[in-house]
Amino acid sequence: MTAPIGLLACAGRLPVAFARKARECGIPVVCVGVAGMADPALRDLCHEYHSLRRASLGFLIRAFRRGGVTRWAMAGKFEKVSLYQPRWWLRFLPDWRMVRFYLFRKRRANNDDSLLLGLIAEFRAHGLECVSPLDLVPEVLVREGVLTRRKPTAAEERDIAVGWDLAREMGRLDVGQSVMVRERAVLAVEAIEGTDRAIERAGELCARSGFVVVKVAKPAQDRRFDVPTVGPATVEAMRRAGGRVLAVEAGQTILLDEAETVALADRYGISITALAGPPALPPV
Numbered sequence: 001m002t003a004p005i006g007l008l009a010c011a012g013r014l015p016v017a018f019a020r021k022a023r024e025c026g027i028p029v030v031c032v033g034v035a036g037m038a039d040p041a042l043r044d045l046c047h048e049y050h051s052l053r054r055a056s057l058g059f060l061i062r063a064f065r066r067g068g069v070t071r072w073a074m075a076g077k078f079e080k081v082s083l084y085q086p087r088w089w090l091r092f093l094p095d096w097r098m099v100r101f102y103l104f105r106k107r108r109a110n111n112d113d114s115l116l117l118g119l120i121a122e123f124r125a126h127g128l129e130c131v132s133p134l135d136l137v138p139e140v141l142v143r144e145g146v147l148t149r150r151k152p153t154a155a156e157e158r159d160i161a162v163g164w165d166l167a168r169e170m171g172r173l174d175v176g177q178s179v180m181v182r183e184r185a186v187l188a189v190e191a192i193e194g195t196d197r198a199i200e201r202a203g204e205l206c207a208r209s210g211f212v213v214v215k216v217a218k219p220a221q222d223r224r225f226d227v228p229t230v231g232p233a234t235v236e237a238m239r240r241a242g243g244r245v246l247a248v249e250a251g252q253t254i255l256l257d258e259a260e261t262v263a264l265a266d267r268y269g270i271s272i273t274a275l276a277g278p279p280a281l282p283p284v
């Protein structure tokens with residue numbers, strides 16, 4: 001029997017794509033899904049499914065070890081903003097191991113890279129090695145080119161060029177991966193709230209609509225976690241807010257449900273373009 005792989009599943013479609021591909025390849029998946037976030041479809045796709053109803057690091061490690069797991073992957077979006085709500089500890093009920101990790105482990109900051117690299121080290125100490133979900137599903141990475149019928153205009157290309165460098169710098173600082181631009185002015189920068197809510201904020205600030213969303217990978221992107229991801233929900237958020245162009249980094253961005261995403265964008269007149277590198281700044 002092929003050795004099982006562990007999956008820590010949060011929100012979104014990537015965990016489902018991972019579990020489905022693993023089943024096609026004959027790889028048993030021992031999944032721990034975060035309650036209220038993980039897709040219910042995972043129960044039928046995985047060899048084992050455990051629901052994580054509290055922030056128990058011990059539960060996670062035991063579930064993987066009892067399932068014979070030595071490799072594991074994390075996939076999906078965790079709404080980190082929930083950690084800063086009143087009485088968050090009552091909602092998550094962390095076990096002592098998680099309290100010790102989150103509150104007492106020394107680190108410079110509680111940004112994504114610091115927290116997730118620390119989590120990976122905790123698992124490694126128990127013989128559990130973290131791998132990238134993209135090792136199994138590289139086909140979800142977006143290909144280079146304009147994916148929609150509508151191409152960006154020259155003015156929109158200038159906004160992409162301005163936003164690209166800024167988004168890359170925000171990624172280097174581990175602040176966020178997306179910026180919203182109109183007429184070469186930055187409307188919003190993604191932080192802890194996530195891309196969709198940053199898009200919503202840009203729409204509130206830009207009454208004329210018609211802005212550009214630029215989303216790129218961090219300069220030293222660790223593909224085990226936090227790979228930039230877009231999909232139908234991104235397009236719907238842009239439609240509501242008035243976004244007109246979505247520019248992403250080809251080969252470094254996950255595009256979920258590509259056919260549905262592109263069809264939605266075409267329906268709403270939104271352009272999606274994937275670039276291999278920073279675009280040349282068109283003449284004004």
